[in-house]
Each structure stands twice: as C-alpha cells, then as structure tokens.
Amino acid sequence: MAYIICEPCIGTKDKACVDVCPVECIYEDETMLYIHPEECIDCGACEPECPVEAIFEEGDTPEEWKNFIEINAQYFVDHPDATPATGKGT
Numbered sequence: 001m002a003y004i005i006c007e008p009c010i011g012t013k014d015k016a017c018v019d020v021c022p023v024e025c026i027y028e029d030e031t032m033l034y035i036h037p038e039e040c041i042d043c044g045a046c047e048p049e050c051p052v053e054a055i056f057e058e059g060d061t062p063e064e065w066k067n068f069i070e071i072n073a074q075y076f077v078d079h080p081d082a083t084p085a086t087g088k089g090t
C-alpha cells in the first residue's frame with residue numbers, strides 16, 4: 001500500500017505535500033506529482049496538506065481515480081532515474 005496522487009493535482013502542483021513528506025518519495029513532471037509506491041512509508045502526513053484533496057491512501061482512492069494508482073506507479077517505470085521533487089519551502 002502507498003498513498004496516491006490523483007487528478008486534482010493536475011494544474012495545481014503547489015507542492016504542499018512535498019514539504020511534509022519525511023522520506024522524499026514525491027516526484028514531479030510537467031503534469032503533476034507522483035508518489036513512489038515502494039518508497040512511501042504510509043505515514044499519511046501529505047494527505048491533509050493537499051489544498052485540493054488530490055491525495056488518498058491507496059485503498060481509499062475514489063472509484064473515478066483508481067487509474068491514478070497505475071499512473072503513479074508507471075511514472076517510476078518510465079523514469080527510473082527521477083529525482084525527488086523539491087518543495088515550495090526549499
């Protein structure tokens with residue numbers, strides 16, 4: 001299990017989540033941010049920080065956004081050398 005970033009992040013990307021993640025497992029591209037499914041320690045710190053409620057624990061992902069579970073995982077298949085996003089506070 002891991003946390004998942006869903007559609008509301010697209011076009012928002014304020015990175016509040018990045019600032020609170022203790023293990024730097026949140027990555028980004030020009031579209032949105034992604035949580036690494038194996039690096040995430042399931043601490044839940046990011047979820048309440050997101051201003052657009054884009055983040056869900058995997059099992060609580062809304063039905064219409066379940067495809068984002070795969071989208072988050074696929075990002076790391078496509079970008080094995082990606083470096084973690086830097087937060088707005090850094």
Ligand code: SF4
Pocket residue numbers: 003020021022023024025026035039040041042043044045046047
């Ligand atoms: S649940 Fe914790 S470890 Fe996982 S992405 Fe959110 S802040 Fe990072």
Ligand code: SF4
Pocket residue numbers: 005008009010012013014015016017018033049050051052053054055
């Ligand atoms: S806080 Fe929410 S909208 Fe902002 S980057 Fe993180 S997931 Fe995306």
